[in-house]
Amino acid sequence: MVDKGLDTQGIKEVEITRIREKQKSREKDFLVREVPLTIFLNGQEFVTLLCSPEKLNYLAVGFLRLEGLLKCSEDLQEIAVDTEAGKVFVRVKMPPDQPKKMYGPRAVTARLGKGTLFAQSLHLLQGRRVESALQVKAAELFALMAVLQKTSVLFKKTGGVHTAALAVADKILFYSEDIGRHNAIDKIVGECILKNIPFGDKILLSSGRVSSEIIIKVAKLGLPMIVSRSAPTSLSVELAAKMGITLVGFVRGRRLNVYTHENRIFL
Amino acid sequence: MVDKGLDTQGIKEVEITRIREKQKSREKDFLVREVPLTIFLNGQEFVTLLCSPEKLNYLAVGFLRLEGLLKCSEDLQEIAVDTEAGKVFVRVKMPPDQPKKMYGPRAVTARLGKGTLFAQSLHLLQGRRVESALQVKAAELFALMAVLQKTSVLFKKTGGVHTAALAVADKILFYSEDIGRHNAIDKIVGECILKNIPFGDKILLSSGRVSSEIIIKVAKLGLPMIVSRSAPTSLSVELAAKMGITLVGFVRGRRLNVYTHENRIFL
Numbered sequence: 001m002v003d004k005g006l007d008t009q010g011i012k013e014v015e016i017t018r019i020r021e022k023q024k025s026r027e028k029d030f031l032v033r034e035v036p037l038t039i040f041l042n043g044q045e046f047v048t049l050l051c052s053p054e055k056l057n058y059l060a061v062g063f064l065r066l067e068g069l070l071k072c073s074e075d076l077q078e079i080a081v082d083t084e085a086g087k088v089f090v091r092v093k094m095p096p097d098q099p100k101k102m103y104g105p106r107a108v109t110a111r112l113g114k115g116t117l118f119a120q121s122l123h124l125l126q127g128r129r130v131e132s133a134l135q136v137k138a139a140e141l142f143a144l145m146a147v148l149q150k151t152s153v154l155f156k157k158t159g160g161v162h163t164a165a166l167a168v169a170d171k172i173l174f175y176s177e178d179i180g181r182h183n184a185i186d187k188i189v190g191e192c193i194l195k196n197i198p199f200g201d202k203i204l205l206s207s208g209r210v211s212s213e214i215i216i217k218v219a220k221l222g223l224p225m226i227v228s229r230s231a232p233t234s235l236s237v238e239l240a241a242k243m244g245i246t247l248v249g250f251v252r253g254r255r256l257n258v259y260t261h262e263n264r265i266f267l
Numbered sequence: 268m269v270d271k272g273l274d275t276q277g278i279k280e281v282e283i284t285r286i287r288e289k290q291k292s293r294e295k296d297f298l299v300r301e302v303p304l305t306i307f308l309n310g311q312e313f314v315t316l317l318c319s320p321e322k323l324n325y326l327a328v329g330f331l332r333l334e335g336l337l338k339c340s341e342d343l344q345e346i347a348v349d350t351e352a353g354k355v356f357v358r359v360k361m362p363p364d365q366p367k368k369m370y371g372p373r374a375v376t377a378r379l380g381k382g383t384l385f386a387q388s389l390h391l392l393q394g395r396r397v398e399s400a401l402q403v404k405a406a407e408l409f410a411l412m413a414v415l416q417k418t419s420v421l422f423k424k425t426g427g428v429h430t431a432a433l434a435v436a437d438k439i440l441f442y443s444e445d446i447g448r449h450n451a452i453d454k455i456v457g458e459c460i461l462k463n464i465p466f467g468d469k470i471l472l473s474s475g476r477v478s479s480e481i482i483i484k485v486a487k488l489g490l491p492m493i494v495s496r497s498a499p500t501s502l503s504v505e506l507a508a509k510m511g512i513t514l515v516g517f518v519r520g521r522r523l524n525v526y527t528h529e530n531r532i533f534l
Contacts, residue, residue: 012501014526018522018525019523019532020521020522022405022406032498033501034479034501034503050479139289160498179478211447213317231427233427234279234281234298234301235300235301235302235303235317257286257296258285258286267289
C-alpha cells in the first residue's frame with residue numbers, strides 16, 4: 001500500500017498489488033475511509049465510534065437519541081464538530097450524573113450485543129407496539145431499494161459501506177452511508193431529530209442484515225417498517241412480530257420477503 | 268411469520284410471505300438463529316453478546332482472550348455452558364477487581380468502536396510488529412477461500428451469517444459461522460486457545476469486511492496474515508502496514524488484492 005496523499009472526505013486513493021491468476025500488477029485502488037469519532041457529552045468524554053467521516057453531527061445526535069440521552073431537538077443545547085480532530089462536543093439537558101448511571105461497568109461490548117443494555121432495552125420496550133396506518137405497495141419498495149442502491153457512491157467505489165435511508169412510499173427523504181450498519185442508521189436518525197421529522201409514518205431502508213439490535217432501534221423510534229436488502233435473524237423476526245413492526249428482507253430486483261405484519265404491504 | 272416449531276441449532280424454519288412482481292405466496296423459509304449469550308466471569312455477570320448458538324465455549328474464551336482477560340488455556344480454571352439458558356460461566360486466574368478496572372464507564376459502545384478501549388488497544392500495540400516467516404502462494408489463498416465459502420452451511424440456507432477460519436497454506440484447521448463478523452473470529456480464537464494452537468504461523472480467513480478493530484484483534488494474537496472476501500477500510504490498511512500484518516482483500520475466484528506486506532505472498 002502506498003498512500004497517494006489524496007484523501008477526499010469518504011475515499012482514500014492508494015496503490016495496491018492485484019493478483020489475477022498468475023499475473024501480478026501494481027494498481028490504483030480506493031479505500032473507504034474509517035476514522036475514530038469521540039463524542040464529548042456535557043464536557044465529558046463519552047464514547048469513541050469508528051465511522052465514515054461524513055454527517056458526524058447526525059451520527060452523534062442519532063447515537064445519543066438511540067441511547068436514550070436525548071429525545072428531541074429541544075433537548076439539544078449545543079453541538080460542535082471538529083472533523084479534523086475527530087471530535088464532537090454535545091451539550092444536552094440532563095442531570096450531570098446521568099451518563100455514569102446509564103453506563104455501569106457491565107454495559108460493555110464491542111459488537112452486536114450491548115451487554116445488559118440489551119436486556120434493559122427489551123425490558124423498556126415490553127408491551128410497546130408500533131401503531132401506524134402506513135400502507136405501501138410492494139412495487140414502491142422495489143423502486144425505493146433500487147434508488148438506495150444507485151445512490152451509494154462510496155459502495156460503488158470501495159465495496160465497503162452500508163447504506164440507510166428514511167423514506168415515504170414514493171421517495172427517499174434522507175440518505176446516509178457508513179462503514180457500519182448501525183452508524184448508517186444512526187446518521188439518518190440524527191438528521192430526522194435535527195430537522196424535527198417524525199418517524200411514525202416512515203420507512204427505514206437498510207442495505208445491511210437485520211439483527212435484533214436493529215429492530216430494537218426501530219421500535220425505540222416508533223418506526224412501523226424496516227426494509228432490507230439482506231437477511232433478518234430469528235430474534236429480529238420474533239421482536240418485530242411482538243412490537244408491531246413490518247419487517248421486509250431480501251429485496252432484490254422485483255422480489256421481496258415479508259416476515260411480519262404484512263398488512264402494511266399490498267400488491 | 269408463523270413459527271413452525273422446528274428449531275434446530277443454527278436455523279429456524281418459518282413460514283413467510285414472498286412477493287415476486289405481482290404474485291404473493293406463503294412459503295417455507297429458513298432464518299439464522301440469533302440468541303443472547305451472557306458471560307459470567309468469576310461469578311459476576313460480565314457481558315451479553317448476541318450470537319449464533321454454536322461453539323459458545325469457544326466464543327466466550329475467544330472474547331475474553333481478545334479483551335485481555337486471559338492469555339492462554341492455563342489461565343482458564345473452569346468453563347461451563349448452559350446453552351438452554353444462554354449462559355456461560357467462566358473462571359479465570361486474575362485479581363477479583365480486574366474486570367471493574369478494565370471496564371470503566373467510558374469503555375462503552377454498541378458497534379464497531381470500543382470507546383476508549385480502541386485508543387487503549389492502539390496504545391498497547393504501539394511499536395509491536397508481527398514477525399513471521401509465513402509464505403503462501405496466491406493459488407493456495409484462492410483454494411482456501413473457495414473451501415471457506417463451500418463449507419458455509421448456514422449461509423447457504425439463510426444468507427445471514429459470517430464465516431471465519433484459521434488456516435495454514437494448504438488446509439483449514441478450524442472453521443466457524445456466526446451472525447456477527449467479530450463473533451465468528453472470536454470463536455476461532457477460543458478454539459485455538461483451548462487446543463493450545465499457536466497463531467504466529469497461521470492465516471485468518473474471514474467472509475466479512477476488515478475494519479480497524481479486526482486488525483487490532485489480528486495484531487493482539489500475533490497473526491501474520493488476514494485474508495477476506497470483502498473490503499478493508501483506510502484505517503485497517505494503515506494499521507496492518509504499521510503492525511507487520513499482510514492484509515488481503517476481495518478474494519473472489521482467481522483474483523485478490525494485497526494491501527500490505529505482500530512479501531509473504533508469492534505466485
